[in-house]
Amino acid sequence: MKLARLQAYTTARQLDLPPRAKQLHHLLRNELLEASNTGAIADTPPEVFRRVVLLSEPPPTVLEELRARSLHRHAYCIIGGEKNQDRDHRIPHFRRSDGAWFDFSIVVREHAGALELLAYDFELRFPPGMGVPFLRYDLNFPHHDNAERDLRCHLHSGSDDMLVPAPLMTPSELLAVFIEGAQPAADRGRRTPTAYEARWYAQTHALARR
Amino acid sequence: MSMAPTLTGMTAPQLALRLFAEAGEATYAAYVIPAGHAADAIEELRDELGSFPGIAVAVLRPASCAELLRELAGTTADAILIDAARFARPEWLQLDRRRSALARAAVLVFATTPDGFGELMQAAPNFASWIGALAFAYEDPARQQSELRARRLEALRAWAGKSDDDVVREAREGRLPADPEYAEWLVLLGRADLMDPQPT
Numbered sequence: 001m002k003l004a005r006l007q008a009y010t011t012a013r014q015l016d017l018p019p020r021a022k023q024l025h026h027l028l029r030n031e032l033l034e035a036s037n038t039g040a041i042a043d044t045p046p047e048v049f050r051r052v053v054l055l056s057e058p059p060p061t062v063l064e065e066l067r068a069r070s071l072h073r074h075a076y077c078i079i080g081g082e083k084n085q086d087r088d089h090r091i092p093h094f095r096r097s098d099g100a101w102f103d104f105s106i107v108v109r110e111h112a113g114a115l116e117l118l119a120y121d122f123e124l125r126f127p128p129g130m131g132v133p134f135l136r137y138d139l140n141f142p143h144h145d146n147a148e149r150d151l152r153c154h155l156h157s158g159s160d161d162m163l164v165p166a167p168l169m170t171p172s173e174l175l176a177v178f179i180e181g182a183q184p185a186a187d188r189g190r191r192t193p194t195a196y197e198a199r200w201y202a203q204t205h206a207l208a209r210r
Numbered sequence: 211m212s213m214a215p216t217l218t219g220m221t222a223p224q225l226a227l228r229l230f231a232e233a234g235e236a237t238y239a240a241y242v243i244p245a246g247h248a249a250d251a252i253e254e255l256r257d258e259l260g261s262f263p264g265i266a267v268a269v270l271r272p273a274s275c276a277e278l279l280r281e282l283a284g285t286t287a288d289a290i291l292i293d294a295a296r297f298a299r300p301e302w303l304q305l306d307r308r309r310s311a312l313a314r315a316a317v318l319v320f321a322t323t324p325d326g327f328g329e330l331m332q333a334a335p336n337f338a339s340w341i342g343a344l345a346f347a348y349e350d351p352a353r354q355q356s357e358l359r360a361r362r363l364e365a366l367r368a369w370a371g372k373s374d375d376d377v378v379r380e381a382r383e384g385r386l387p388a389d390p391e392y393a394e395w396l397v398l399l400g401r402a403d404l405m406d407p408q409p410t
Contacts, residue, residue: 026258030262046224049224049227053355055355055359057398058359058398058399058400059400075396075397075402077394077398082362082365083366084365085365085369105390105391105394107390107394107397107402118402118405119394121390121391138390140393141392141393141405152388
């Protein structure tokens with residue numbers, strides 16, 4: 001119940017989004033272009049342009065789809081980098097100057113002159129020794145199921161199996177977190193893992209090899 | 211019929227990025243668009259150029275060289291897109307003679323057809339030398355988008371071990387997990403309507 005209240009609080013946040021999917025696409029592309037120009041990401045402007053793509057729904061092909069689409073139109077995906085479920089470094093992605101790398105996917109719908117954020121996943125992967133292997137912020141699409149709804153907006157903190165509640169963010173805010181925010185603290189040296197962590201990593205590794 | 215040389219293909223976003231790098235300089239470019247597609251392609255390029263901060267874009271649709279020069283005199287935009295689809299040999303001849311009237315610290319893009327570009331090259335050799343290597347053929351982004359959509363759907367099928375039909379069926383039955391991957395899957399299939407609660 002407390003979790004439900006927390007999710008209701010975070011997902012009810014009013015987001016400042018442009019009214020059109022194309023405008024959000026341009027906004028994110030410009031932010032990545034700026035990051036490229038300042039050296040915060042290692043990708044060149046043409047690479048940024050190739051990787052940030054707006055995809056609309058294809059035209060309906062059958063009568064049922066046509067009928068459904070007459071009521072529900074104008075959904076889009078904005079993608080940044082190729083789909084990469086296996087975290088394969090060879091698949092095109094964005095590269096931070098410290099070796100961290102990321103990609104993202106956003107689903108939006110234009111409705112009544114405004115943009116509705118339906119779903120997103122933003123995943124940032126770190127080089128070894130940077131604390132966790134990856135962080136992924138997910139917004140699930142709205143669902144009737146209570147358990148799904150209570151964790152609609154969540155963070156995977158280094159494991160696909162671990163979900164913790166997270167604030168709803170705009171895609172621009174998520175990019176800011178990935179490009180500027182999720183960094184080791186500058187005023188602290190790299191910390192040696194405690195015996196507990198070292199044992200935990202070893203036991204986890206042993207489990208993975210079974 | 212005039213024959214245009216083979217040009218490098220560029221989508222509107224790619225050309226916009228290329229021209230943005232020239233902003234503030236006197237830059238002349240040609241964008242060669244299949245007949246009948248000029249209006250959409252110019253709008254696309256206007257959108258893309260206008261998405262860059264600090265770039266004002268104007269579109270001119272002159273019927274003649276004289277009209278172009280009149281309209282240019284009253285235009286201060288950073289990027290000026292000129293729909294030259296109606297220009298025939300006499301317009302290009304006149305433009306070549308009066309090319310100094312085009313000079314300004316802005317990006318000028320002449321959108322023309324393959325035949326029109328052939329005329330330009332023959333009738334306006336001096337102006338063509340201003341354009342130099344900045345002549346590109348319009349590339350429709352639909353093909354790239356269709357390939358990308360197919361690649362992502364394939365990756366989603368491999369990830370979930372499900373077919374498109376499985377996903378549509380589960381969505382109809384209210385059994386589809388709410389993960390963002392499935393939202394993307396439904397949009398790529400053109401079935402974003404199934405993200406809304408289904409009638410029981």
